[in-house]
Amino acid sequence: MAIITISRGSYSMGKAVAEQVAACLGYTVISRDLLLDASTRFHVSEIKLIRAIHDAPGILERLSHSRQAYLAYIRAALTERVRDGNVVYHGLAGHLLLKGIPGVLKVRITADLERRVENEMQREGISAQEARDIILKDDNQRRGWTKSLHGVDPWDSNLYDLVVRIGALTVADAVSFICEAARSEGFRTTDKSLQPVKDLALACRIKAELVEEFPTVGVTCQYGNVIVYTREKGTGGSRLHKRIEALSKEIQGVFNLEVHSSENFPADAV
Amino acid sequence: MPIIIISSEDPAVEEQIAARTAKAVGFQTLGPEVLPAIAAKHAIPEPKLAESLGRTATPWWRRQAKGRQLSLACVEAEVLDRLAPDNIVCWGLGAHLYVLGISHALKARLLPDPARQIEALAGQRGVSPQKAGKLLEGARLKRAQWAQAAFGQNEMDPSMYDLIINLGQIDPDEAVGTLTTAVGYRKFQPMTYSISSLADLALAAKVKAKLLRTMNDIRVQARDGKVVVTSKALQRERRKKTAAIKSLAGEVPGVNYVEVHLINYVIRAAAESFR
Structure with a gap:
C-alpha cells in the first residue's frame, strides 16, 4: 500500500482530491494535524511551525537556525506518521519532506487561476480582485519558501509523478487516476520498500532531538x-x-x- | 470524438506513447510524417520546415528569421486543418503550443525517466552522468526558449496541460491507460462551440501563413469567417498596407470579412526621421 503526497495551490481542489483518494483507498489523511503532532511532541507553538512551513524566510531567519529546527520537527512528525504506508499527505511540501523515499506517489493538483479565484470568492465572500491578490500572494510565498529551502520551484512538473489540472478533468477524474496509479506495481509497498521509510523516520527523529x-x-x-x-x-x-x-x-x-x-x-x- | 495532443521533451517517448494510445482507442496518428506533404504544398524545402520545429535555436535568432516564422505558420495551418476530423492523436508537431482553448483536445505531457535519459546520453556521447545531466538541462532550457519565441508559450507551465505523467515511476502502459480513460470523459467530446473554435484557429493560421509570405509582424484572429489582422506600418504606408492585407486575406477560402488594425511603426519612423 502506497504513500501518496498531494501538492496543491490554495483553492485548487487538492484537499477534496486528497480526501476522496483516502476514502477510495481506505488510507489515512494527514494534513495540518501533523503540525499539532509536532507541536505537542517538541513543545513548540503551532503558529511558529506554520510560519516555518508557509512563509518564505526573511534575511535574519536565514542566518538563524530556528526555522531549520522547526522543519526538522515537522519532518520527524511526518515520517513517523507515514512509516507504515497507507497514507495521503496533502500538507505543504510533502514531496520534498519525504524526498529520498522510493515508491512515494507524488501528485500535484493545479487549477486555472480564474477557477481558483471563483472558489475563494464563494468561500470567503470577497471580491474577485481581493481573491486574486490573496491567491497570488499565497502562491508567491509558497514558491519563495520552497526555492529558499529546497532550491526547487514547486511549479516544476519534474518533481511529481502525476500532475492533474482541474478544469476539463474533474475532482472525481483526478481521484480515479491517482487511485489507479497507487494500485500499480511501482507504488505497491512491501516490508522491503517500507524499510527506507522507517530508516528515514529514525534519522529524522534523531535529527529533531539534536537540532536545537x-x-x-x-x-x-x-x-x-x-x-x-x-x-x-x-x-x-x-x-x-x-x-x-x-x-x-x-x-x-x-x-x-x-x-x-x-x-x-x-x-x-x- | 476528441483530439489527443501528446508532447514530451523526448521525441521517442512522444512517438511511442502516441502510437500506443492511438492503437488503444482506434484513432489515427498525426506526426512529423506529414512534413513532406506540407513542404510540397507550401513550396518550402523540407529540411527548412523540419528545422523550424527543431527546437534548438535561441529565441533572438528565431524571432529574426522571417523564413522560420513562415515555416511555423505553414505547419500550424496544416496541422490545425488536419485536426478538424477529430479521432486523432497528434505528436511531434508542437500542437500543444497553438491548439489553445479547444475543449475537445486533451493535452498531455510526458516526462521521460531522467535516470534513463542521463544514462542513454552519457553512453551515446561518452560523457559522465553529471555532464549528461547538464547537457539535458541545457537542451530543456533551449526548448523552452524555442516555444516562447515560436509561439509565445511557456511549455514548462503545468497549466498548459490537462495531465502530466512522469514516466520515471509510472509505467508507459499505465500512462496509455490513463490517457485512454481520460479521453473517454464527456468533457472531451466535441461540441459545436469547440469545433467552431478549432475551425477559427485553422482559418487564422491559414491567413497568417498567406500574409507572412510578403510581410512581417502579423497577428491574426478569426471568428466565423471574420478575420482581424494586426500589424505595424508607417503612417504613409497605412492605406497601401491595409489594401494589401485585405486583398491577400480575402483570397483564403472561408474568409468573409477582413478588418485590419495597423499600429504605428515607432522604431522605423524614428530611424527614418534621422535620415
Missing part, C-alpha cells in the same frame, strides 16, 4: 544503524557524544549509533 543544540549535524540511518555527521574534529566534542549515548538508549529501533567527523555529509543525510 547541534543545528549543523547530519544524520543517516540504514537498517537501524545510525550515523551522526558533524563538521567538528574528533567525534564532535563530549557534549554531542553524551547526548548521542543517551539517545541510543532512549529511542527505540536504534541498532547502533556512531558519530563521524566529516567536512562533506552524504547527499541523503537529514
Whole structure:
C-alpha cells in the first residue's frame, strides 16, 4: 500500500482530491494535524511551525537556525506518521519532506487561476480582485519558501509523478487516476520498500532531538544503524557524544549509533 | 470524438506513447510524417520546415528569421486543418503550443525517466552522468526558449496541460491507460462551440501563413469567417498596407470579412526621421 503526497495551490481542489483518494483507498489523511503532532511532541507553538512551513524566510531567519529546527520537527512528525504506508499527505511540501523515499506517489493538483479565484470568492465572500491578490500572494510565498529551502520551484512538473489540472478533468477524474496509479506495481509497498521509510523516520527523529543544540549535524540511518555527521574534529566534542549515548538508549529501533567527523555529509543525510 | 495532443521533451517517448494510445482507442496518428506533404504544398524545402520545429535555436535568432516564422505558420495551418476530423492523436508537431482553448483536445505531457535519459546520453556521447545531466538541462532550457519565441508559450507551465505523467515511476502502459480513460470523459467530446473554435484557429493560421509570405509582424484572429489582422506600418504606408492585407486575406477560402488594425511603426519612423 502506497504513500501518496498531494501538492496543491490554495483553492485548487487538492484537499477534496486528497480526501476522496483516502476514502477510495481506505488510507489515512494527514494534513495540518501533523503540525499539532509536532507541536505537542517538541513543545513548540503551532503558529511558529506554520510560519516555518508557509512563509518564505526573511534575511535574519536565514542566518538563524530556528526555522531549520522547526522543519526538522515537522519532518520527524511526518515520517513517523507515514512509516507504515497507507497514507495521503496533502500538507505543504510533502514531496520534498519525504524526498529520498522510493515508491512515494507524488501528485500535484493545479487549477486555472480564474477557477481558483471563483472558489475563494464563494468561500470567503470577497471580491474577485481581493481573491486574486490573496491567491497570488499565497502562491508567491509558497514558491519563495520552497526555492529558499529546497532550491526547487514547486511549479516544476519534474518533481511529481502525476500532475492533474482541474478544469476539463474533474475532482472525481483526478481521484480515479491517482487511485489507479497507487494500485500499480511501482507504488505497491512491501516490508522491503517500507524499510527506507522507517530508516528515514529514525534519522529524522534523531535529527529533531539534536537540532536545537547541534543545528549543523547530519544524520543517516540504514537498517537501524545510525550515523551522526558533524563538521567538528574528533567525534564532535563530549557534549554531542553524551547526548548521542543517551539517545541510543532512549529511542527505540536504534541498532547502533556512531558519530563521524566529516567536512562533506552524504547527499541523503537529514 | 476528441483530439489527443501528446508532447514530451523526448521525441521517442512522444512517438511511442502516441502510437500506443492511438492503437488503444482506434484513432489515427498525426506526426512529423506529414512534413513532406506540407513542404510540397507550401513550396518550402523540407529540411527548412523540419528545422523550424527543431527546437534548438535561441529565441533572438528565431524571432529574426522571417523564413522560420513562415515555416511555423505553414505547419500550424496544416496541422490545425488536419485536426478538424477529430479521432486523432497528434505528436511531434508542437500542437500543444497553438491548439489553445479547444475543449475537445486533451493535452498531455510526458516526462521521460531522467535516470534513463542521463544514462542513454552519457553512453551515446561518452560523457559522465553529471555532464549528461547538464547537457539535458541545457537542451530543456533551449526548448523552452524555442516555444516562447515560436509561439509565445511557456511549455514548462503545468497549466498548459490537462495531465502530466512522469514516466520515471509510472509505467508507459499505465500512462496509455490513463490517457485512454481520460479521453473517454464527456468533457472531451466535441461540441459545436469547440469545433467552431478549432475551425477559427485553422482559418487564422491559414491567413497568417498567406500574409507572412510578403510581410512581417502579423497577428491574426478569426471568428466565423471574420478575420482581424494586426500589424505595424508607417503612417504613409497605412492605406497601401491595409489594401494589401485585405486583398491577400480575402483570397483564403472561408474568409468573409477582413478588418485590419495597423499600429504605428515607432522604431522605423524614428530611424527614418534621422535620415
